[in-house]
Amino acid sequence: MLNIPGHPVHTCEGPTRRELMRIGSIGLMGISLPHFFLWRDQSKAAVADGKYAGARGFESAKSVVMVFLQGGPSHIDIWDPKPDAPQNIRGIFKPIPTKIKGTYISEHMPMMAQHLDKATLIRSMSYTPNGLFNHTAAIYQMLTGYPPDKVSPSGQLEPPSPADFPTAGSQVSKIKPPKDPVLPFVELPRPLQESGIIGKGGSAGFLGKAYDPYRMYQDPAKPIKLEDLSLRKEIPPQRLKDRFELLKGINGSMPDLEKALGEYAVDEYYGKAYDLVLSGKTRAAMDLERETPKMRERYGNHTFGQSLLMARRLIEAGTKFVQVNWPSVANGDPETTAWDTHAANFAPLKNLHCPKLDRGLSALLDDMDQRGLLKETLVVAVGEFGRSPRLGVSTSGNSNSPDGRDHWPYCYSAVIAGAGIARGMQYGESDATASSPKEKPVHPNDLLATVYYALGIDPDMEIRNHLNQPRELVKGKPLADLWV
């Protein structure tokens, strides 16, 4: 670290204060300035000249909604039915036709069946884990692109650490930050979690806490409070303005310090905070009361549905990366909507999980499409793995009920849409028992590479970890075939 403590890491790369003066006159704390200088887009410099010239889909997305179905949804019971497989594999659900010709999904996903014409269904997600078989290891792999390397003596994964590889949203908010005064990366409604391990694979790791997601820790289906984003009751806008004027005067009377701190971009952060609080754009985006009851109903009156609706509003407001986590703890009780259906599979999927996922995800795709948002927003819905094709067997060491399914990372499904990705396509195919891909296997790293690629970020870009060692952003190949 060659930086002086107190010296923000990224401003060394950005324009100097003098250059800033040329960009525009400094108003109140520099608030009238465009903010791009503070959050410098690093993606351009990282792409070798012409590397992606004319490449399909490169830089087609402005923002991302990552719908992360933590817990591991059963692909065979939802996205990839196998009616011809033996009873102990195919389960009890019936397949129904979808808008993709020849592609059937579960009878409990009727709305998605009607809206798959807006998306590509990937049926060949697959990878072989590096030893660990639990949720957190898989989540870490899915969202950071690297296998976790630290396991505590008890066999549990370590909680998030400053040495962790950064989660995708943090990478994006550093490499390709938004231009508007909005939160770059928001995680709804709560962090990723397995047992007591919270947020592993979902933190900024060695990028530093400045790039952590904004976490609301509240249920969007209920009235929410937003303290640090809302002006305090006793501070009306005029009073905040007065305070900033005073502050400007105090700072201005110490020009030597102003000069010595010129590169630290303190004013710019203050300007951005001021904008965020005063403009209320993000706060307004989080206010679901502004939606009609009909719209809220359409997404579903539950935490997951309302989180998706909030995600759409945040994207509209300019947020770069919104991650909606399935609201239940990854290894929670399936009877209370965790996807981890070891102990019970069919009844909870039919009555609890599928209806919520079906309604929420189809509403998101349809609503974003109608608003034109889907043109420049990439939507991905995926879990950390699928579930064992055979019922009642143990693949991870967990015990399973006779109709339960265990963890299965070797083959599962994902829905990907928007940003020009093929509408109404099936990509890849699984074998007769949905146990492994028959063609076009997609490693989680390829999916992650596709997300970066769609945003105009070179997946091969070199980044430096906390020990200043060079690492690839992700070791994967973008699926350019998704754009046809």
Add this chain to the structure above:
Amino acid sequence: MLRKLILTSSLAAAVLGAEVRVTFLRDVAPIMNKVGCMSGTCHGSAKGKNGFKLSLRGYDAQFDYESLLYDLSGRRFNRADPGKSLMLAKPSQEVAHGGGLRFEKSSDYYKTIYNWIAQGVPFGDPEKDSVAELRVEPKEIFLAKPGEAVTPKVVAQFRDGLTRDVTREASIESNTPDVARVGTTAEVKGERVGEATLLVRYQGKFATVPVTIVNPKPGFAWKQLPQYNYIDQKLDAKLERLKIQPSPLIDDATFLRRVSLDLTGLIPTPDAVQAFLADPAPSHVKRSKMIDKLIANPAFVDHWTLKWGDLLQSSRKYLGEKGVYAFHDWIRDSIATNKPYDRMVHELLTSRGSSYDEPAANFFRVTRDAKPTMEKTTQVFLGVRMVCAQCHDHPFERWTQNQYYQMAAFFSAVGLRPGYEVGEEIVFDQRSDYGMKHPKDGRLVKPAFLIASNGKIPVPDDQSRRDALADWLTSKDNPFFAKAIANRVWSYFFGRGIIEPVDDIRASNPPSNPALLEALTQDVLDHNFDLQHLMRTIVNSRAYQTSIVANDWNASDRDNFSHAFPRRLSAEELMDAVAAAAGARPDLPAVPEDIGAEQVVDPHIGKEGFLDVFGRPSRESSCECERRSDFSLPQALNLVNGRTISDAVADPKGRIAKLVLSGRGDAAIVEDMYLASLSRTPTAQESEHAVSYLSGGAKAARAQDLLWALLNSKAFLYIY
């Protein structure tokens, strides 16, 4: 036709090959390294690339040779027709290569590898064909002005005595490219006034070359500032040579604020500021007295207990609640009694027994296993990062993988078992099966010091082996121990070490001022590791008391301490400063009322709150880098609109409430607020401005606004 071609080409190769002897060691490996085959993002990465793995930066030539030869059942070579070998077809893009084109078919590199294959891919003789020494001419580069350039010459001397110009194949990197840039042809160009270090690497050997770009501006005349001790002499000697004029001293009020925060983590009280300013003694005399007073202050003990708590990862996550208090108290006691640093470390390393009765033993409960304990020990106490060497030889140092395990072996006998009380653990020496195994072949590795000791400390092979390590590590002969602590302590007062990062001491990361570091190290040794003495010496120097105001001659200097840099208050300092200035309680949940953030025992307290937003380390590692001191959007949001400052200024029992009720005049109220927050009196203009604001509306609200603005001002957020 085809057959004929093949015949001719292999014949040609045979003829060519007969002339020059080509070996893997001497000729081929350097090319592969140069074109990037072994880089960390290509085949040198831990898992290789596309099924082909080489050692990182080619540290293990034998391994690389065998990978080439035996993987893919030898398909990489076609000795009859070398041009058909994958080893040539891939990098020259004759067939698809994920890594793209590395060299053209017409290049010398291609020819060399071609001949090597034609000669039957000889490995070479390590006794002859490996590099014995790397020489760079010139040894030190002085450029008279930015824009000038020079191309150093890199010569490798092989074991058989032959030398070769390897300028083209050597890797030459600048640690500060915006000062000295290395072009593709090894040309070193001065970009701006300043200093940089070139790291020259070739086949596992490296050399460093300091580069100085002198300020070409005419008219430099050295103005000698007062020198308070040897620190100033050593710094001035270098500054004058580089034509850097140091900045003058700060005034008394600025000094008091800076030194109070740096020694005790607290801002001075309004009374302390006024008393100090009123003291008629000569400035240097009263500053020295103040330094002694601050070192004797209980807050000094809290502040350095916090620092050592970070480095030793004192956290209930590892130690449990009772354990963390026991360890905290042990650290606190060591600081309070000014226990010599060598003794403190010796006690940690040789601790045995119950984690409750012998709290130092908690040292082993954090890392638990021999390898992480060794990594922590070397990084914290020696400033040496061994972590790279666990998997491969250190790329920028002489440390080998073998040395990693030899050092780790010192801790392999440390055992942990549950004690009698809840949460208690006993640290003991195992009596059997405690050998350290080498990961390559599972052989038992005997403990050995990183550097042989002058004092001939015997290394026993039994379970008491770590006692020998403690003796060696803390001995005055150890070339790292005193230097590492001198450098680390220095960094706490200047924001950066003389070697930076402070816990990455290696030959390829040289000190900015070797004479200064040498003198500080000697001082530590002469005073038997008395860290209070070291701190006292540092803060008494003129260098420490230098202003942030730069002049034409030192504005671009970042490494030589010719002027100060503002440093953001740490998370704990900031929280306590807000509370002190506002006369409120620190915004901390679940601690007794009189506990400040500086006294908090571990990161469990106030988790996810203000302290974490402002970069408090989570004590997950002993790296100094865990504490973040950058500025971020969540921080700005918190300061502007969060509850810590907003609640403090509006506290009904706080400073504002009392001031407004006191009936004092507005000017007096303003002065008190400035003294309490910025630790100085307001200027006439500031006072006038503030008084006019106060009188413009409801006084209590307006006074809150003023304090809010003072607490958000840069002069409050930064040590300057």
